[in-house]
Amino acid sequence: AQSVTQLDSQVPVFEEAPVELRCNYSSSVSVYLFWYVQYPNQGLQLLLKYLSGSTLVKGINGFEAEFNKSQTSFHLRKPSVHISDTAEYFCAVSDLDGNKLVFGAGTILRVKS
Amino acid sequence: EPEVTQTPSHQVTQMGQEVILRCVPISNHLYFYWYRQILGQKVEFLVSFYNNEISEKSEIFDDQFSVERPDGSNFTLKIRSTKLEDSAMYFCASSRTGTEQFFGPGTRLTVL
Numbered sequence: 001a002q003s004v005t006q007l008d009s010q011v012p013v014f015e016e017a018p019v020e021l022r023c024n025y026s027s028s029v030s031v032y033l034f035w036y037v038q039y040p041n042q043g044l045q046l047l048l049k050y051l052s053g054s055t056l057v058k059g060i061n062g063f064e065a066e067f068n069k070s071q072t073s074f075h076l077r078k079p080s081v082h083i084s085d086t087a088e089y090f091c092a093v094s095d096l097d098g099n100k101l102v103f104g105a106g107t108i109l110r111v112k113s
Numbered sequence: 114e115p116e117v118t119q120t121p122s123h124q125v126t127q128m129g130q131e132v133i134l135r136c137v138p139i140s141n142h143l144y145f146y147w148y149r150q151i152l153g154q155k156v157e158f159l160v161s162f163y164n165n166e167i168s169e170k171s172e173i174f175d176d177q178f179s180v181e182r183p184d185g186s187n188f189t190l191k192i193r194s195t196k197l198e199d200s201a202m203y204f205c206a207s208s209r210t211g212t213e214q215f216f217g218p219g220t221r222l223t224v225l
Contacts, residue, residue, distance in 0.1 A: 032212055043117075043204060043218040044156070051212060090156060098144065098211030099169040100158040 001092045002027040006104035014112050015083055021076040021107045024093030033074040034092045034101065035065055044090065049072065062084065086111045117140045119205050122225035125223045126195055134220045136189045136205030142215075144208040145188045149173070149201040150219075154158065156204070162188065163211070195224045 025031065035047040048059025055067040065076045074091060087112040088108050092101040118137045118160050126132050147159040160180055167180065177193045184217045188207075192199055203223050206214040 016124040034213070036216070044206075046213060046215065049213050092156075095213075098169075098208065099161045100146070100154075101148075101206075101214060102158065103156040107157050 002031060002095065002102045004091050004093055004102055004104035006091055006107050007046045009105065009108050010108045010110065012110045012112060013081055016080050018079050019077065019081050019085075019092075019109065021089050021109065023074045023076065023104060025072050025074065025091070025093045027072075027093060027095070029095050031093045031095060033065075033067060034094075035059065035063070035074075035076050035108070036090045036103075037061075038090065038091060038106075040087070047076070047089070081109070081111045083111050083113060085109060117205055117207055117215055119203075119217040119220050121186070121220060122218065123152055123221045123223070125225065129194050132192050132195055132222065134192075134203050134205075136188045136190075136207075136217055137186055138205065138207030139188070139209070140214060142207035142209045144168075144211045144214075145180075145182070145191045146206040146208075146214060147203045148192045148206065148216075150204065151198075151201040159190070162189060181198055192222075195222075197224050 003026045005024045013019045014073045033050040036044040050067045058064045063078050088106045090106045091104040120135045123151050145162040150156045158173045161168045179191045202219045204219045205217045208214045
């Protein structure tokens, strides 16, 4: 079974500052890793994914994440945030059979001007 | 760009009533999923569906729940006798290969 821990429930940050949203996972098998974003009153949008290969993955809207197998982490980063990045961000894992996603509790990113 | 659609966007029902939540997955996708998110809680997996049968289901997905793909385009979740604790946002997702999943906008179910 897999589990996901998002270490921060809320992250306030000023516009144009860098941000890192932390995600750690636990699994006894190899996994795929994902970040989803949920804007207010909307569904989940895939931000980026790690399936294999390069451990640094780039996604939409200038976000990137790095897979660290030894630390079982998949932290999300953006060098300069915008007001429009205000949303809730979910880290998720699945096993390689892809039957289900296991989500973290989410991190609310609040970008202030 | 193709997307997953869900209807209705909001459903209000009385406790004990049956509800059917509808989803139209992306057309060339083969894997289908239902998740729910109770207000303030994690997104939770309910069920996955492939090749016209359930491939995995969670403990939440008990006998009051069922899924169906009645035709080539729709994927439905039926809750037979709703309870207050079924109030949640229900998300449908689909995947072409079983790796990355694309989510619909959700149906907010309110059980009174």
